[in-house]
Amino acid sequence: MLSAVFPLVRPVLQALDAETAHTLTLGALARLPLGHPPIDDPRLCVTVMSRRFPNPVGLAAGFDKGARAPDALLGLGFGFVEVGGVVPRPQPGNPRPRVFRLPEDGAVINRFGLNSEGLTTVRTRLAARRGRPGIVGVNIGANKDSADRLSDYVACTTGLAGLVDFITVNVSSPNTPGLRDLQGEAFLDDLLARVIAARDASGAGTALLLKIAPDIGLDGLDAMTATARRRGVDALVVSNTTVARPASLAGAARAETGGLSGRPLFAPSTRLLAETYLRVGAELPLIGVGGIDSAEAAWTKIRAGASLVQLYSALVYAGPGLIGEIKAGLVRRMEAEGLESLAGVVGRDAAELARSA
Numbered sequence: 532m533l534s535a536v537f538p539l540v541r542p543v544l545q546a547l548d549a550e551t552a553h554t555l556t557l558g559a560l561a562r563l564p565l566g567h568p569p570i571d572d573p574r575l576c577v578t579v580m581s582r583r584f585p586n587p588v589g590l591a592a593g594f595d596k597g598a599r600a601p602d603a604l605l606g607l608g609f610g611f612v613e614v615g616g617v618v619p620r621p622q623p624g625n626p627r628p629r630v631f632r633l634p635e636d637g638a639v640i641n642r643f644g645l646n647s648e649g650l651t652t653v654r655t656r657l658a659a660r661r662g663r664p665g666i667v668g669v670n671i672g673a674n675k676d677s678a679d680r681l682s683d684y685v686a687c688t689t690g691l692a693g694l695v696d697f698i699t700v701n702v703s704s705p706n707t708p709g710l711r712d713l714q715g716e717a718f719l720d721d722l723l724a725r726v727i728a729a730r731d732a733s734g735a736g737t738a739l740l741l742k743i744a745p746d747i748g749l750d751g752l753d754a755m756t757a758t759a760r761r762r763g764v765d766a767l768v769v770s771n772t773t774v775a776r777p778a779s780l781a782g783a784a785r786a787e788t789g790g791l792s793g794r795p796l797f798a799p800s801t802r803l804l805a806e807t808y809l810r811v812g813a814e815l816p817l818i819g820v821g822g823i824d825s826a827e828a829a830w831t832k833i834r835a836g837a838s839l840v841q842l843y844s845a846l847v848y849a850g851p852g853l854i855g856e857i858k859a860g861l862v863r864r865m866e867a868e869g870l871e872s873l874a875g876v877v878g879r880d881a882a883e884l885a886r887s888a
Contacts, residue, residue, distance in 0.1 A: 560599075561599045563603045565606065571858065574872060575610075577610070577838055579838045580697065584610045585610050586608075586858055587838065587873060589611040589840065591841035592670035593641075593670075593843055595612070598614040598653045611839070613669065613699060614670070615672075617647055617649075617653045618650070620650075621652070624643045629789070631784035633780065633793070634848065637848060638794055638844065640784055640787045640789045642790070645706065647672075650687055657669070669694075669695045671688065672701045681725055696738065697738035697765070701742045714747065719758050720758050723764060741766075741768065760815060766818060766838075769800065769837075770820060773796055795822065800819070801832060804817060805836055825856075826860020831884070834881070837877065
């Protein structure tokens with residue numbers, strides 16, 4: 532239903548500033564009666580992290596920061612939904628305006644600054660949906676003014692483990708000063724050790740994921756993947772938004788500070804994804820994020836090494852109908868190649884895409 536309505540309301544939403552349009556959209560989703568997600572073609576099923584995903588197309592963190600509508604979002608056809616980012620104490624984030632559309636580029640720039648209603652509110656909402664079907668994860672971070680950011684991640688892990696299928700440790704947001712410093716090898720090792728200990732102490736089988744930035748060099752990638760493997764991370768999310776500004780950007784907002792997402796992020800994030808796969812192979816599942824706006828883009832991410840993919844920015848322009856279009860396109864590609872699952876596609880062209888994406 533929403534897919535059919537979106538073309539009618541798109542002009543109204545596009546006339547509003549981006550954050551207001553997003554707030555109204557999320558509010559409408561939160562008020563929808565809960566229905567059943569569409570039944571997916573069984574060939575789209577992916578089993579990773581000891582979980583069966585009905586399809587590989589997920590919603591990236593940032594859309595539903597407060598876990599207001601995860602079940603409505605699953606009802607749109609996503610195979611999984613990641614809510615958040617969540618930080619321990621409520622914080623307003625950066626002043627508005629803080630999100631900007633670049634329609635000419637199929638892109639978005641945001642500098643939200645991890646605005647969050649806080650751990651207690653998100654925990655209450657996630658506890659209320661306990662027992663409902665569907666795979667839901669949560670992205671966690673640290674308060675901007677925290678004196679001990681490592682303890683913030685531990686607090687979020689302790690508070691949310693058992694209420695979600697996975698927790699994504701976000702050390703790659705470009706909008707919290709100093710946060711990306713936690714990607715350094717010593718900091719990251721300590722962080723992962725403490726977060727995994729907190730997860731294990733909870734007794735929950737919650738998977739622990741690490742989300743990385745697209746702007747790191749290959750030496751940094753070597754160190755991060757080695758640390759993640761050594762500490763027993765369950766999957767890597769590649770990648771967050773970028774602080775880079777390609778010369779090709781045409782949108783009037785291209786000079787705004789913040790993280791760039793959408794189509795311009797596709798090539799660098801896919802190249803990093805492929806490089807990551809070349810380092811971890813089948814040992815560590817990868818979630819490919821960045822610039823997915825079509826079935827072809829999703830297929831390329833899988834060829835680069837992604838077992839699962841996530842999108843967000845493309846929904847701003849294409850609406851929820853894009854989810855079904857991507858899934859149908861993936862099935863067509865599988866039929867054309869005589870495939871019964873996506874497993875044989877994962878990473879098969881990583882070496883080529885690492886050089887050319």
